[in-house]
Amino acid sequence: MWFCEYPRDVVQVSGPDAATYLQSQVSQELRPLQIASSAWTFVLQPTGKVDVLARVRRTADDTFVLDTDAGFGDVMVARLNRFKIRVKAEIEVLPWTCIAVRGEGASEVEGLASWGGGVDVLGPAPQPPADAEPAEYEQLLAARIDAVWPQMGAEIVPGETIPAETGITDIAVSFTKGCYPGQELVERMESRGATAPRLLQRVRVSDGVGTVTSSHGEFALAYVKRSDLHS
Numbered sequence: 736m737w738f739c740e741y742p743r744d745v746v747q748v749s750g751p752d753a754a755t756y757l758q759s760q761v762s763q764e765l766r767p768l769q770i771a772s773s774a775w776t777f778v779l780q781p782t783g784k785v786d787v788l789a790r791v792r793r794t795a796d797d798t799f800v801l802d803t804d805a806g807f808g809d810v811m812v813a814r815l816n817r818f819k820i821r822v823k824a825e826i827e828v829l830p831w832t833c834i835a836v837r838g839e840g841a842s843e844v845e846g847l848a849s850w851g852g853g854v855d856v857l858g859p860a861p862q863p864p865a866d867a868e869p870a871e872y873e874q875l876l877a878a879r880i881d882a883v884w885p886q887m888g889a890e891i892v893p894g895e896t897i898p899a900e901t902g903i904t905d906i907a908v909s910f911t912k913g914c915y916p917g918q919e920l921v922e923r924m925e926s927r928g929a930t931a932p933r934l935l936q937r938v939r940v941s942d943g944v945g946t947v948t949s950s951h952g953e954f955a956l957a958y959v960k961r962s963d964l965h966s
Contacts, residue, residue, distance in 0.1 A: 736844075737870040738863040741835035741855055744808025748815065749798040750824035757799055760815060760916065761791065762898070764909035768793045773847050775907040777898050778814050783920025785896045786814045788887060788907065792847060792857075802833065802857060804887035818916070833857045836867055837878050851882035877951040883937050889948045890935055890956060899924050899931040900958065933958040 748757055758765045763776030773792035777785050787810055789803040803811055808828055815826050836844050837853040844864050846854035856863065863869075885891050885901045898904050898921055910925055924931070936959045938944050945957030 736836065736838040736840045736864065736867045737874065738834050738836045738867040739870045739872055739875050741833040741875060742805030743802045743831075743833040743855075743857065744805055744811070745800060745802045745829040745831040745833075745857065746808055746811055746815070746826060747794075747798065747800050747829050748824055748826050749795075750822075751797055752823040753797045753799055756819065756822045756824050757791070757815075758912075759914070760818065761789075762908045762915060762917070762921065763791065764912040765791065765793075765799075770795060775903070777907050777917075778811060779898070779915070779917025779921070780814075780894060781916045783897060783917040784894050785891050785898060785901075786893050787811045788885065788891055788901075788903075790847060790849075790855075800829065800857075802831075807887045807893070810893055829859075831858055832861060834861045834863050835875050836864060837875070838867075840866075850884040851878050853878070873951060876949065877954075880937060880949060880951055880954050880956050883935060883956065885935055885956070886949065890958075897924075897931060899929075900933055900935060902935045930961050933960050934964065935959075936964070 761776040761778055763774050770793050773790050775790050778787045780786055787803045787807050789801045791799055791801045794800050812826055834856045841853045844854045846856040849855045938955055938957045939953055940950055940955045945959035947955045947957045949956045
């Protein structure tokens with residue numbers, strides 16, 4: 736088991752209308768979310784393009800903490816404030832940090848479930864498990880590529896990427912909830928069984944296939960055209 740710093744931006748949404756407002760704005764169904772539970776979600780533009788991929792955790796009945804990749808907290812705050820009209824909810828940035836814990840036994844660590852079977856420890860001063868070995872961020876990058884997990888700024892470009900391209904709609908989207916901005920595109924592609932023009936894949940760098948977005952050693956994440964997936 737190993738750990739390293741995992742740069743994240745953290746935002747808190749709190750107040751009497753926090754739950755209903757977030758429910759109306761994100762792609763995930765939040766109503767069943769219990770206190771201390773979390774889920775991944777997209778926050779979309781009305782066109783259906785992704786603004787941010789975030790994890791949302793309920794910390795109280797009327798308080799939620801959302802975290803996203805470092806450098807995109809301001810994007811999330813601006814998007815959440817965009818439609819906050821006569822809504823009793825405060826949106827504020829928290830000076831929290833995050834530690835990623837991966838490897839054998841990581842899933843048993845107290846923290847937030849993350850990609851690759853790992854756990855993220857998020858808070859004002861998170862501490863790694865005593866029996867975990869420190870690692871470099873490059874090791875986390877390699878693990879992310881193995882997990883085919885998209886990152887903001889690399890695989891997800893705000894205003895350009897659509898959810899279906901990322902390969903994680905089954906994790907970050909509820910297809911049974913009510914309306915939210917961007918739902919039309921997401922639902923239309925799902926109901927028609929449409930495949931995105933390109934899909935995020937783990938590839939060998941030497942294959943020269945697709946548009947590479949992240950790489951480490953011989954493997955990379957790349958967007959591969961639908962027509963090339965089975966060629």
